[in-house]
Amino acid sequence: MRKFVSVFLCILMLCIPLCVFAGAEGMPVEVRAKSAVLMDGTTGKVLMKMNEHEKLYPASVTKIMSLLLVMEALDGNKIRLTDIVTTSPVAASKGGSQIWLKEGETMSVDELLKATAVYSANDACTALGEYIAGSDEGFVQMMNDRAAELGMKNTHFENCTGLDDDAENHLTTAYDIAIMSRELMKHELIKDYTTIWMDSLRNGQTELVNTNKLIRFYNGATGLKTGTTNKAGCCVSATATRDGTSLIAVVMGSDNSSDRFEGAKAMLNWGFANYTTLAPQIDKSLIADVNVIMGEERTLTPQIPSATSVLVPKGREGEIVQNVELTTAVEAPVESNQTLGTVTVSLDGEVLGKYNLTAPHYVDRLSFMTVFCRLLSVLCKK
Numbered sequence: 001m002r003k004f005v006s007v008f009l010c011i012l013m014l015c016i017p018l019c020v021f022a023g024a025e026g027m028p029v030e031v032r033a034k035s036a037v038l039m040d041g042t043t044g045k046v047l048m049k050m051n052e053h054e055k056l057y058p059a060s061v062t063k064i065m066s067l068l069l070v071m072e073a074l075d076g077n078k079i080r081l082t083d084i085v086t087t088s089p090v091a092a093s094k095g096g097s098q099i100w101l102k103e104g105e106t107m108s109v110d111e112l113l114k115a116t117a118v119y120s121a122n123d124a125c126t127a128l129g130e131y132i133a134g135s136d137e138g139f140v141q142m143m144n145d146r147a148a149e150l151g152m153k154n155t156h157f158e159n160c161t162g163l164d165d166d167a168e169n170h171l172t173t174a175y176d177i178a179i180m181s182r183e184l185m186k187h188e189l190i191k192d193y194t195t196i197w198m199d200s201l202r203n204g205q206t207e208l209v210n211t212n213k214l215i216r217f218y219n220g221a222t223g224l225k226t227g228t229t230n231k232a233g234c235c236v237s238a239t240a241t242r243d244g245t246s247l248i249a250v251v252m253g254s255d256n257s258s259d260r261f262e263g264a265k266a267m268l269n270w271g272f273a274n275y276t277t278l279a280p281q282i283d284k285s286l287i288a289d290v291n292v293i294m295g296e297e298r299t300l301t302p303q304i305p306s307a308t309s310v311l312v313p314k315g316r317e318g319e320i321v322q323n324v325e326l327t328t329a330v331e332a333p334v335e336s337n338q339t340l341g342t343v344t345v346s347l348d349g350e351v352l353g354k355y356n357l358t359a360p361h362y363v364d365r366l367s368f369m370t371v372f373c374r375l376l377s378v379l380c381k382k
Contacts, residue, residue: 029270031263034233034253038267039178040275040311041185041239041246043352047271052175055154056252059227060097060120060211061235062162062170064180065143066129067225070113071187073132081110085131087123094122096163099206101127111201117193119208120226122161129160136160150183152176164231174250181224181237181248194223194239213261214238218268222246228257238264244309245277276314280307280345280353286324287357290340295332295363296370302326302340302357310345310352321346326357334363 027036027050035051046052073079084106092103099115101107101123107115109131115124129139136159143157158170184190197216199208210216211226220242227235233253238261240247249267254260282304289299312320326341341357 029263029266031251031266032254032259033251033263035174035250036252036263036267037174037178037248037250038271039182039248039250040271040277041182041241041248042277042309043311044179044182045311046175046178047247047275048267049175053154053173055171055173057164057167057170057229057232058162058172058177058252059164059229059232059235060122060162061177061225061227061237061250061252062157062160062172063116063120063125063227064177064184064225064237065147065157066125066139066160067113067117067190068180068184068187069132069139069142069146070109070116070128071184071190074109074189075187079109079132081108081113083109083131085109085112085127087127088130090136091123091126091130094126094161094163096122096161097211098123099201099208107201114193114196114199115201115208117190117223117225118196118199118210120211122163125161147176147180150179152179162227162229162232164229167231174252177237177250177252178248181239181250184224185222185239185246185248191222194225195221212236212238213257214240214264218265220272224248226260234260236260236264238268240268240272242272243276245272245275245311247271274314275311276317277309277311278317279309280320280322282307282343282355283322286322286343288326288328290327291329292334292363293329293331294366295334296366297363300330300334300340300359300363303337303360304343304357305355307343307345307355308353312347312352316347319347320352324357330359332363332365334359336360336362 035054037049037052038047087101087105089103092101097120099121112124112128115121133139147155155172155176158167197210214221220240222239224237224239234257235252238249249264251260251263323344338359339356343355345353
């Protein structure tokens with residue numbers, strides 16, 4: 001009996017760490033990792049979190065920032081997908097996951113982008129960074145500058161790939177990864193690459209298989225990036241969209257690849273099951289006309305904006321409250337699109353969205369002739 005009790009207690013002790021993951025910081029699902037976060041891609045609202053600000057090695061999830069800078073360079077017409085890039089000695093020397101670029105070999109931005117997004121090729125990523133910034137070091141500086149602009153307070157990049165054998169301070173957090181993932185997914189073009197399961201380069205000689213298995217096996221998956229090193233463990237930033245709701249699940253420091261994918265799926269499934277995205281219909285009956293003091297027009301009907309989408313718990317869509325704050329009068333001249341008031345949309349006191357009510361057009365100040373005509377009209381009526 002004593003032996004049986006001892007064995008039972010040992011088994012129980014081994015199970016305790018597994019339970020910690022599920023209950024950490026109120027996590028509603030089990031995620032076997034050092035840290036994790038689930039974020040709404042539309043609003044940036046955090047839906048669940050676990051050690052989300054702990055600084056950890058991100059491995060190739062780093063490339064989300066690299067890809068973001070590539071997308072921004074494309075949108076800014078600084079580079080084109082058809083541009084031809086020549087491989088430098090630095091790019092050709094990169095280890096880890098790669099497409100074996102040789103010094104002097106040329107590829108288009110499109111091909112290098114595909115290799116980076118799908119196969120996580122370190123040499124391709126480095127070649128892109130050098131092409132944009134002029135050097136590998138310059139590109140890393142751009143990455144850190146952009147991270148600061150996005151408010152990624154706990155992030156510092158030492159390279160553009162995530163290779164960390166010689167890195168000491170190449171660190172970020174699950175929360176910061178969610179921020180840059182959200183920013184990257186604003187660029188629709190990136191999905192043309194992150195949703196590829198299999199492809200090839202060099203006329204079929206180089207096979208590319210996506211490192212993100214969720215692309216093939218998870219309904220609605222749109223990306224985004226995996227990463228694995230001894231220091232980082234297994235990491236993933238997984239994005240998916242269903243019925244207009246877009247979610248970002250970040251998992252860092254799992255012991256194996258299965259745990260990171262299962263954790264990401266669990267968070268995404270929970271998010272889609274519990275939340276929905278909708279665009280509130282602003283109640284026009286709450287919007288009164290605004291008097292215009294000394295204006296060519298006596299009143300203005302405020303222009304009602306198209307409300308941007310908000311995230312609400314499923315089943316509570318009808319409980320959204322709208323509060324209108326509107327000036328009763330405004331002095332001319334009134335500029336087109338001048339703010340006349342606001343509509344605040346909330347649920348349980350939490351503000352989901354705030355929208356400006358604006359002047360539909362310009363209203364000039366009364367001229368002497370207009371005043372005279374109005375006075376004459378009044379006198380004639382008498």
